[in-house]
Amino acid sequence: MKTVLFSLCDTASLCFPAQKMDNGKASDMIRTGICQENGLTNGFHPPETDIGSCNALGLNGTCNNACGNCSSSSGGGGSSSSSSGGGGGSHNGIENFHHLQEDVHNNGSPPKRCRLRRRMDSGKKNRPPFPWFGMDIGGTLVKLVYFEPKDITAEEEQEEVESLKSIRRYLTSNVAYGDTGIRDVHLELKNLTMCGRKGNLHFIRFPTHDMLGFIQMGRDKNFSSLHTTLCATGGGAYKFEDDFRTVANLELQKLDELDCLIQGLLYVDSVGFNGRPECFFFENPSEPESENCVKRTCCLDNPFPMLLVNIGSGVSVLAVYSKDNYKRITGTSLGGGTFLGLCCLLTGCETFEEALEMAAKGDSSNVDKLVKDIYGGDYERFGLQGSAVASSFGHMMSKEKRDSISKEDLARATLVTITNNIGSIARMCAVNEKIERVVFVGNFLRINTVSTKLLAYAMDFWSKGQLKALFLEHEGYFGAVGAFLELLKMTDDL
């Protein structure tokens, strides 16, 4: 058993107060319809197209622009509903999207009003108590987003319990936690306004095999006393639920990973990346090796329908018809975990970074059998170029060839094989769903220019320019952001 390498407590002492409050429940959420001026609403508007506050929406209102997303990311048909039948995957995430200034006088029983008043008096205004986290516990990595409030008043700071302060200081003053926790500083989203609070969103990851250590740390530091609701998505939210409960006395708010992925993606795209667009593509994708193939930012305005390809340990392919209507079309188990697992076996490398470094130096054509190796040239009749891969790893059945290749060649071939397979499946799905916009996300794409360019090339080439591959800067964090957004929808303690 691997020892726990990640700890939030390496430098900060978290002294939690004994006070224990109830965790909020999604089912307790109050549905009201008044958009808060500085609330989450703004999150769904790019700054330049902010429509401001929307009209009040009663509990039984029929307004489609539910609070929290008064419009889609920009004007004009953003919520086109697909004609091809949303299927089993539709969800109501956005409909519940509200974390609103509460009219206490019109709400609930006297005790309820009393509790509400207490929360508002304490400055919490029907927001969940700090700290605000969202967590995505995947097959390989745990992704954590943390909101650091930057508008803390002197009075508030005075009242703030020490443990909360410690968490904030520890997370924001470090970029590495223990041996394996990493903060992706370059991804930090600054000056967000969320639920009426201004602050920065931080992006942290650590390996899932350190999850139990993380939970034990939560127990040791009595994290449950902070009574924050822990919104978690990804398979680990289910797998580790009992551990959270029994070890750390924490109840998880479990959320579906694909719901979270979509909401997180739409949110981050809408707020942009510190004034720049979140989305990018490659110009001249048909020349991936040339300097003409340049990364360009773009806006994901009117993003529907989109094919969303999430490449984590495995791969899910979604057709997203509107912000609250999608279906999972297919998936493949040949994903980022396959790349890393095979690379470790074939090259003896230990990390994703190492595997990618090797792949960058290798030549897959020493490993793969190309069309020209079989045909002597192109297979013209079916438009297969001589340089296309006919059989991945096809040369490796020959001892002579095995003896002549490098580990770098093997790493490259593994990367190309996995990437092309995903590209091919994505292309088929896009054609079948008649969707031209293919958005690739997931941590497989992190620091992985080879794969992003290859996917851009493959989409362009095989569709004769019809399909466009898009990428997003916060690659693997959208599930965690989506979980975080769910926290903000919750009006706990009511």
Added chain:
Amino acid sequence: MKTVLFSLCDTASLCFPAQKMDNGKASDMIRTGICQENGLTNGFHPPETDIGSCNALGLNGTCNNACGNCSSSSGGGGSSSSSSGGGGGSHNGIENFHHLQEDVHNNGSPPKRCRLRRRMDSGKKNRPPFPWFGMDIGGTLVKLVYFEPKDITAEEEQEEVESLKSIRRYLTSNVAYGDTGIRDVHLELKNLTMCGRKGNLHFIRFPTHDMLGFIQMGRDKNFSSLHTTLCATGGGAYKFEDDFRTVANLELQKLDELDCLIQGLLYVDSVGFNGRPECFFFENPSEPESENCVKRTCCLDNPFPMLLVNIGSGVSVLAVYSKDNYKRITGTSLGGGTFLGLCCLLTGCETFEEALEMAAKGDSSNVDKLVKDIYGGDYERFGLQGSAVASSFGHMMSKEKRDSISKEDLARATLVTITNNIGSIARMCAVNEKIERVVFVGNFLRINTVSTKLLAYAMDFWSKGQLKALFLEHEGYFGAVGAFLELLKMTDDL
């Protein structure tokens, strides 16, 4: 460079006569329409449904039942033309399907008539001269079919050149040729009538890396003097064309591999497997591990439309709407070559047989990350069982796990990964093309019960019983049979 291991001449001396005749050309083929009673026509009728001879068809006739295939494999709508647009892959192979008794009095110039009479006098009756071969030079294996005439008269035997006799004796009295040539005796098709000759069809394979040795043998034994037309398909027909010409003075008749595949498949299915059906499926595919999952033969009556998945070194997926209308939908480079190449790298094995033996003993769940490894159970919302693979080789990024697995586990995981990926792509294609019958062929399936059962299971499970996986006994030989059939269509020397 590997030494040549395969030689037709190990035991027989091939003394070719000096006589050299022109090779026939497809473009020289005479189009007439009279079906020969004992000709190839019969090939396309299963014995029990033989319709006999069809009506005469003039050069400008409009009869759809071109000679050689007066009906499809059995009655009733066998040539349904798909409504979904044949696309680029349609071909005219069957339309040219004729090798017919010639009316010498109505044909051509006096010298031409003279040559024709000479050939008929020699008993050849406008058939290509023996030996009759068809060859499919793939990325990994060369597949060779050889027709052994069993109706040779005493007179004919006396006239037969020694070299021809030697070829026949050598091929039919051995089951292994050199170190790497193998005759699949169990696949021999007996008592066929083809072009008016009765005989047996033999199935032989050897590795493509021995191809140059095969060509050199052809030169050494002056194979070109036999003036047989060498019909070849597969990429190697193009790659090795120059070698055949310059080294052995042999002109190849190059044929498209997918055309040949389909014609060969339809032919073998129509004649059956020595009285038994060629086609089989698995009963109770949902219980692949149980003894209820039994192989059952079936007839591929009315086979259209069918999705044809050819798993060689790489994979092609075809939608076949009728005998002469198909399209290549997609392909994947993750095929049999990938399985063998990866297995060689991961386990140190050397052959396909060895790789499969190891795989049969392994457990892929030690290597792959399953849904339950991530979720702790099923991912119910999207119907993913806990036992489903979430990330192939996903456990292998952990050193601890790598140290705990066996080579057999790795071989099994490789086999399961490749097979499931093909199954998943095939399923998507079948759904999109609205085709329920999925026929898997190719040498990857040879002695590979794990994969055939897995494909049967996958088709059944993911389609909720809508899709049916079918298999054929002559797995990888259909391309070679198709090339052989093209030879029989040719009226050379005219």
